[in-house]
Amino acid sequence: AQTVTQSQPEMSVQEAETVTLSCTYDTSESNYYLFWYKQPPSRQMILVIRQEAYKQQNATENRFSVNFQKAAKSFSLKISDSQLGDTAMYFCAFRNGANSKLTFGKGITLSVRP
Amino acid sequence: GAVVSQHPSRVICKSGTSVKIECRSLDFQATTMFWYRQFPKQSLMLMATSNEGSKATYEQGVEKDKFLINHASLTLSTLTVTSAHPEDSSFYICSARPGSSTDTQYFGPGTRLTVL
Numbered sequence: 001a002q003t004v005t006q007s008q009p010e011m012s013v014q015e016a017e018t019v020t021l022s023c024t025y026d027t028s029e030s031n032y033y034l035f036w037y038k039q040p041p042s043r044q045m046i047l048v049i050r051q052e053a054y055k056q057q058n059a060t061e062n063r064f065s066v067n068f069q070k071a072a073k074s075f076s077l078k079i080s081d082s083q084l085g086d087t088a089m090y091f092c093a094f095r096n097g098a099n100s101k102l103t104f105g106k107g108i109t110l111s112v113r114p
Numbered sequence: 115g116a117v118v119s120q121h122p123s124r125v126i127c128k129s130g131t132s133v134k135i136e137c138r139s140l141d142f143q144a145t146t147m148f149w150y151r152q153f154p155k156q157s158l159m160l161m162a163t164s165n166e167g168s169k170a171t172y173e174q175g176v177e178k179d180k181f182l183i184n185h186a187s188l189t190l191s192t193l194t195v196t197s198a199h200p201e202d203s204s205f206y207i208c209s210a211r212p213g214s215s216t217d218t219q220y221f222g223p224g225t226r227l228t229v230l
């Protein structure tokens with residue numbers, strides 16, 4: 001079975017600064033996908049970024065980028081130029097290539113300070 | 115694109131009654147929909163996976179007779195909480211996957227259920 005670990009329950013960052021959220025996972029699969037989802041106070045889950053395991057290049061989406069270390073099974077999210085609207089819970093998630101189900105980490109609460 | 119809606123957004127009911135929650139994919143056809151449950155400040159727990167036209171697959175520990183799931187069309191799945199009790203109070207979230215297994219899941223806004 002796959003597991004996703006987010007060991008930091010909370011983090012805080014000053015507006016305009018950069019913050020990195022960590023995530024590790026465990027799997028014996030070679031074909032899989034990794035995701036970061038954001039859940040703001042509205043509780044709407046929003047896809048932030050997605051990474052295919054077969055791609056060596058780290059995914060980026062504007063201010064959001066990942067550091068995907070396949071051998072270390074690490075998938076961290078870097079948020080640059082943090083904004084107040086980035087305040088939310090962030091969930092790291094894993095999906096097996098042949099399976100639709102997402103396995104979520106416990107999440108991390110990120111607070112951006114003005 | 116890829117919008118998923120849920121209705122109602124919040125519902126309060128008396129213990130012993132049944133509650134139906136709808137999940138709709140508004141601008142795409144969803145061959146697979148998922149139902150999650152989330153307690154405050156916790157992660158999403160997958161309850162079941164539903165495929166259009168077939169029976170839902172429930173996760174271990176989820177009572178299929180209590181949480182009835184119907185996926186009658188490619189744009190609609192429903193979750194019925196039967197004989198609800200206060201311990202069923204939670205935030206229920208659905209997600210939908212457009213087509214192939216490589217597609218991303220898109221989430222609905224969630225439904226807050228309170229059972230008195």
